[in-house]
Amino acid sequence: MKDRTELTQQSVAKGFMVLTISMMSVKVLSVLYTPFLRHILGAAGWGVYSSTYTIFTYIYTIANAGIPVAIAKLVAELEAKGNYKDALKTFKVSRTLLIVIGAVLSLFMFIFATPLNKAFNSTESILATRWLAPGILFTSIMCAYKGYFQGIGDMTPTAVSQVGEQILNIIFSLLFAAMLIGKGPSYGAAGGTVGTIVGAVGASLYFIWIYSKNSEKVRHRKNVEGVKRHSNEEILKLILRYAFPITIASALQNAGPIVDLKIVKGRLLAQGLSEVLVETQWGFIALYNTLISIPMAIMGALAIALVPAISRLSALKDKKALKVNIKSSYRVAFMISVPCAVGFAVLSVPILKILGYDMEVSPLLIWGSWVLVFYAISLIQTSILQGLGKVTLVTVFSVLGILVKAIVNYVLVGIPSIGIIGAVWGNGACYLVMMFLFQWQINKSIGVRTNLLTCAIKPVIAGLVMGIGTSLVFKLINGGLGFVLSGYILNLIAAGITIIIAGVIYVIVLISIGGVRKSDLNSLPGKLTKLIPPKVYSKLR
Numbered sequence: 281m282k283d284r285t286e287l288t289q290q291s292v293a294k295g296f297m298v299l300t301i302s303m304m305s306v307k308v309l310s311v312l313y314t315p316f317l318r319h320i321l322g323a324a325g326w327g328v329y330s331s332t333y334t335i336f337t338y339i340y341t342i343a344n345a346g347i348p349v350a351i352a353k354l355v356a357e358l359e360a361k362g363n364y365k366d367a368l369k370t371f372k373v374s375r376t377l378l379i380v381i382g383a384v385l386s387l388f389m390f391i392f393a394t395p396l397n398k399a400f401n402s403t404e405s406i407l408a409t410r411w412l413a414p415g416i417l418f419t420s421i422m423c424a425y426k427g428y429f430q431g432i433g434d435m436t437p438t439a440v441s442q443v444g445e446q447i448l449n450i451i452f453s454l455l456f457a458a459m460l461i462g463k464g465p466s467y468g469a470a471g472g473t474v475g476t477i478v479g480a481v482g483a484s485l486y487f488i489w490i491y492s493k494n495s496e497k498v499r500h501r502k503n504v505e506g507v508k509r510h511s512n513e514e515i516l517k518l519i520l521r522y523a524f525p526i527t528i529a530s531a532l533q534n535a536g537p538i539v540d541l542k543i544v545k546g547r548l549l550a551q552g553l554s555e556v557l558v559e560t561q562w563g564f565i566a567l568y569n570t571l572i573s574i575p576m577a578i579m580g581a582l583a584i585a586l587v588p589a590i591s592r593l594s595a596l597k598d599k600k601a602l603k604v605n606i607k608s609s610y611r612v613a614f615m616i617s618v619p620c621a622v623g624f625a626v627l628s629v630p631i632l633k634i635l636g637y638d639m640e641v642s643p644l645l646i647w648g649s650w651v652l653v654f655y656a657i658s659l660i661q662t663s664i665l666q667g668l669g670k671v672t673l674v675t676v677f678s679v680l681g682i683l684v685k686a687i688v689n690y691v692l693v694g695i696p697s698i699g700i701i702g703a704v705w706g707n708g709a710c711y712l713v714m715m716f717l718f719q720w721q722i723n724k725s726i727g728v729r730t731n732l733l734t735c736a737i738k739p740v741i742a743g744l745v746m747g748i749g750t751s752l753v754f755k756l757i758n759g760g761l762g763f764v765l766s767g768y769i770l771n772l773i774a775a776g777i778t779i780i781i782a783g784v785i786y787v788i789v790l791i792s793i794g795g796v797r798k799s800d801l802n803s804l805p806g807k808l809t810k811l812i813p814p815k816v817y818s819k820l821r
Contacts, residue, residue, distance in 0.1 A: 288692070292541070297647075301444045302438070302439035302440075302578045303438065303442070304574070304577055304578070305441060305442075305443050305446075306442050306446045307574045307577045308579075309443075309446050309447070309450060309569065310446065310570060310573070311573075311574060312635070312790050313450045313453075313454065314456055314567065314570055314635075314637070315635055315636035316636075316638055317329070317453060317454060317457055317472055318563070318567070318636075318638075319636070320454065320457045320458050320461055320467060320468065320472075321457055321461060321465065321468045322461075322468075322558050323559075323560040323563060323638070323717025324404075324463065324465045324556045324559045324563075325457075325461065325465035325469050325472075325568075326560075326563040326566070327446065327558070327559030327560050327561070327562045328402070328404045328405050328407060328408060328465050328466060328469040328471075328559050328565035328638070329402065329405075329406075329468075329469040329473070329557065329563075330562055330563050330565075330566035331397070331402040331405040331541060331545075331559065331562060332402070332408040332409050332412055332469060332473060333407040333412075333542070333566075334400075334471075334537050334538060334540075334541045335389075335396060335400065335405070335409060335538070335639055336389070336403075336409070336415065336416070336476075337410050337534075338531075338534065338535070338537065338538045338714050339385055339389055339416055339533060340387075340416060340419055341415055341416075341530050341534045342385065342527065342530075343378075343380045343381055343382055343385050343419070343420050343423075344378070344419060344420055344423040345526060345527050345530035345531065345534075346522070346523030346524060346525075346526035346527035347374055347377060347378055347381070347423070347424075347427065347519060347523045347527075348374075348378075348424065348426055348427030348430075349372045349427065349523065349526055350422040350427070350519045350520075350522040350523040350526070351371060351424065351427030351428055351430075351431055352375070352427045352428075352430040352431040353431070353522060354367075354370045354431070354515075354518055354519065354522070354721075355367045355371060355427070355428055355432060356431045356432070356433070357371055358370060359431070359432060361507060362507055363503055363507045363509070364501040364502070365501075365503050365509065365769050366509060366510050366515065367431070367432075369510070369512065369515060370515050370518075370519070371424070371428040371431075371514055372417075372425075373512055373519065373803075374424055374427065374428075374519055375421070375424040375425075375428075375682075376423065377516070377519065377672065378420040378422060378423060379417070379421060379424075381420060382416050382417035382418070382419070382421065383417050384421025385417075386413045386414050386415075387413075387418075388414070389409060389410075389413040390409075390413035390414075391414060392408050393406050393407075393409040393410045393413070394406050395553070396409065398407055398547065399542070399544050400538070400541045400542050401541075401542070401545040401549055401555075401558070402541070402545065403555070403560075404465060404466050404469075404555065404559060405466075405469065406466070407466045407469075407470045407599060408466065408469040408470040408472070408473050408645070410470075411470040411471075411473050411474065411477075412473040412476060412477070414475070414477055415476045415477045415480055416481035418477060418481050419480045420483055421480075421484045422441070422483045422484045422487060423491075423506065424481055424819075425437070425467055425484070425487035425488070425491060425605075426438050426441070427489070428491070429487075429490075436718070437486070437487060437490050440481040441486050441487060441760070442483075444482060444483060444486060445479035445480065445481075445482060445483040446479065447479075447774040448475060448478050448479040449475035449476055449478070449479035449484075450475060450480045451475065451481070452474050452475035452478040453471075453472045453473070453474060453476070454472075454475070454477075455470065455471075455476030456471035456473075456474040456475070457469075457471040457472040459471060465559075476540040476695065484511055490576075513649045521699055525671065525672075526671075528675070529671060529674065529675040529678075531673075532562055532678060532682075533677050533680050535682050536682055536685060536707070539563070539682055539685060539686050540685075540689065540703055540706070541562075542563065543686055543689045543690050544565070544694065544700065544702075544703045545558050545562055546691055547689070547690060547693040547694040548693065548699070548700070548785055550694060551694065551696055551699075554716060557753075561640075561699070561700050562700075563630045563638075564638060564640050564641050564642065564644060564700060565700055565703055565704075567637050567638065567641045568641050568644040568645060568648060568704065570642075570690075571624065571635075571637075571645065571650075572582065572624070572629070572651075572652050572655075574618040575616065575617060575656075576652070576655065576656065576659070578616055579613060579616065579617065579656045579660070581654075585680055592798075599727055600618065600728050602726045603730055606664055606726070607730050607735055608788075608797070609664070610657065610658050610732060610735040610736075611735045611739070611796075611797070613656045613657055613659075613660045614653070614656075614657070614735055614736050614739040614740070615739050615795070615796065616656065616789065617652050617653045617655075617656035617657070618653060618736075618739040618740055618742070618743040619739075619746055619782070619783070619786045620649075620652055620744055621649040621650055621652045621653050621743070622649070622743045622744070622747040622750070623746075623750065623782060624645045624646075624649040624651075624652070625645060625646050625649040625747070626747050626750045626751050627750065627754065627775060627778065627779070628641075628642040628645035628646055628649075629642050630754065630771050630774070630775035630778075631775065632645075633768070633771045633775075634768075634772055634775055636770060643701055644700065644704055647701050647704060647705070648701070648704030648705075648707070648708070650708065651707050651708040651711060653736075654711035654712050654715055655707070655711045656707055657711075657715050657732065658681075658711045658714045658715045658718060659716065661714075661718035661719065661722060662674055662678075662718065664718075664722055665718060665721060665722065665725075665797060668722070668725050668726070670721060670725060673721055674718075674784060675720060677713075677714055677717040677721070677776050678714060680713060680714075680717065681710040681711065681713045681714035682710060684709050684710055684713045685706045685707060685709060685710035686706075687714065688702070688705060688706040688709045688710075689702060689703055689706035692705055692706065692731050693706075693814065694756070715732070719732055719817045723761060727744065730750065737797030738790065738793050738794065739790065739795055741789070741793060741795075742786050742789040742790040742793065742795055743786065745785065745786075745789045746782050746785045746786040749781070749782065749785045750778055750781075750785070751783040753778050753781050753782070754774060754778040754789075754791065755775075757773075757774045757777055758770065758771075758774040761773060761774060764779075797816060
């Protein structure tokens with residue numbers, strides 16, 4: 281039993297590492313290609329494109345949030361019981377269901393593009409929304425295969441498909457945006473959506489190819505004797521029973537961007553700004569979100585890894601171990617999110633210059649960097665509560681957070697001196713409310729109090745020291761190299777060296793004040809912890 285458990289944990293860690301590398305690669309590619317697309321489309325065209333994607337992403341969530349998770353869960357359970365025939369049948373039934381749902385929602389997005397975009401103050405996005413509509417169908421097909429391969433424990437096809445999909449997206453989005461921008465921002469934005477469809481089609485074809493390679497072997501596997509078989513109707517009911525609440529929860533939890541699209545743009549228009557200027561400012565928010573998505577990809581991967589650990593400890597009713605695991609996860613979350621937030625705030629201008637982003641994004645990074653910390657902790661807390669079986673409460677608290685966000689957005693964005701900065705403050709208010717409510721419920725559920733403040737103090741101290749050091753180091757390096765270099769190269773080298781030194785300062789200070797413990801490293805994959813130098817590791821408590 282012990283060997284089997286260790287083998288399972290190794291398999292999970294391997295899959296986690298593969299997905300983490302894939303997710304980070306996709307995020308980095310997205311950040312790097314964004315300025316090229318932004319340059320082609322212009323400020324207004326980029327805003328139109330970003331508005332379209334906000335609508336698309338929300339419909340995508342409705343289509344694909346629940347069923348792929350249900351496929352993975354049911355396939356894994358059936359495979360574990362030796363019911364290989366029904367595991368395959370589950371995939372086939374789910375694939376048909378997702379194709380139907382994807383087709384219906386694609387038609388909905390195409391037919392109702394005009395009222396949808398008018399409702400969200402995005403009339404320039406109507407054409408792009410119609411062009412992007414088929415993407416829902418193809419992503420639904422792709423997600424069916426993702427769920428199946430995750431269910432059988434093979435994460436490699438998902439990882440490969442994500443990177444390949446993003447590469448196709450970049451190539452065709454840039455190509456068609458450049459071809460069509462001459463007709464105006466609406467056509468340029470529509471052209472920029474072509475890559476999404478091509479990427480989804482390419483990823484789907486890759487999954488189909490991988491599946492067909494193994495299908496003969498899979499079809500001929502024999503069930504364990506005596507295993508209970510299920511009819512198509514029974515399997516469909518199981519899928520819907522599991523997928524429906526997840527879909528509802530995801531739709532509510534991910535309503536933030538769509539709320540922003542409605543309220544932020546509406547309040548900017550109410551100030552008397554033109555639609556073109558409003559689209560431009562919405563584009564700045566999209567660039568800000570693109571940047572903070574990189575560290576959040578790491579936090580997302582950690583959150584995924586946390587759920588099974590919490591579930592096991594909860595089942596064993598081991599409150600002491602639960603508290604240790606939760607506190608360790610918080611410390612890791614603070615250790616990662618705090619330096620990222622400080623780095624974005626202190627080096628906002630150099631980072632934006634390197635990436636070719638608009639300087640107008642700098643205030644959003646400076647004022648909104650701290651949101652990253654609240655977002656990271658609330659994401660970890662969400663996983664903890666899911667592991668404790670509190671899915672409904674996660675949804676309720678998320679809705680309360682979104683309501684607070686809507687109120688703050690409405691008030692602050694409507695103040696001309698604050699404007700779009702009010703949108704990131706609204707996000708901060710949302711995650712802050714969720715963070716306190718989540719923590720209250722976690723303490724109540726495990727019957728042991730865990731204090732967020734004690735987990736945050738040392739990373740924050742190290743982050744502040746790093747921030748001061750980062751500012752001074754950049755000025756010194758920038759001034760020193762300014763005698764021989766200038767422009768982009770000077771900024772790139774100065775910022776690159778500063779980021780490395782900042783990381784060293786943060787780690788040294790954090791270790792020196794006892795901010796890292798060996799137990800905290802259990803939240804990370806083994807291959808990552810092996811990269812820590814032995815001398816450094818020996819100093820950890």
